[in-house]
Amino acid sequence: MVNPPKKNKSELRAAAEKALAARRKRAEVKAKLKNGELLLTEVLASSDDSILRMKVSELLLSIPAIGITKTKVLMENCNISASRRIGGLGLKQRAQLLKELKISNSPSPDALGKLIVISGPSGVGKSSITRELRKDNRFWISVSATTRSARTGEENGVDYFFIDDEKFSQMVEANEFLEWANFANSKYGTPRAAVNQKLKEGKHVVLEIELQGARQVRKSRSDAILVFIQPPSFEVLKDRLIKRGTESESATVARLARAKEEMAASVEFDHVLINHEVGEVAKALVSLATL
């Protein structure tokens, strides 16, 4: 038998540190699950490696009111072996587990408001639409965190929370984002706690985010209403982005390339609205949320 190559001291130290960070992460996830800050559906939808390696039994035991016996019964009923890890769960097993626990893949059990995701290419007019919705106090527009610099006129805590890369990584590590993505060399993310709080208060919560983020929300909160905003044409979009003049020429080119990709994905959304006129789109969104 061939022995695996021996690790040197610094490799051993790095491996130990990695294992410790993963253990901390798992402990944090379990604590958040216990106090309701995280939903089981969100943990199951995670793509974080240290979470995917957590044993299903360990996950179930961290849910309040589920003990050893119930965990065993649940796993047997769902055909999940005792050593199975979250990352190894099949679609059927996940669905069966949620069914057994009588959990629908929905936002929060005590959410009174609706979660609405607005997505669409850069320059399509999403910010003007959310500005319009802000006037209606049944709605609350989520404030994202971003690592990009503030544009003239943008205010910290109002338009975005402008933070640096280090703080952003810390928030990712602490699982504080409902979703996050890289866009045009910067990072953007939706702080989870405020969203859950506003939904509980009965507000319709609006996330104005790009495609990767919308896909993550679809996975973890299938009750969310996903709305794609289309420009009347690609030419109109190009024109708007150039006239807006907030980006350099190369950044505008990059955003337009990404716009093509995003527009092709509009079929993944529940609704597609064409932005001929901001007021009309806002009205349509109010109907979708309040009907």
Ligand code: 5GP
């Ligand atoms: P901008 O830099 O023009 O403000 O935003 C760039 C893109 O990032 C836009 O498509 C915007 O909708 C998206 N965005 C803003 N906040 C978030 C967020 O929290 N998460 C994600 N995934 N995208 C965001």
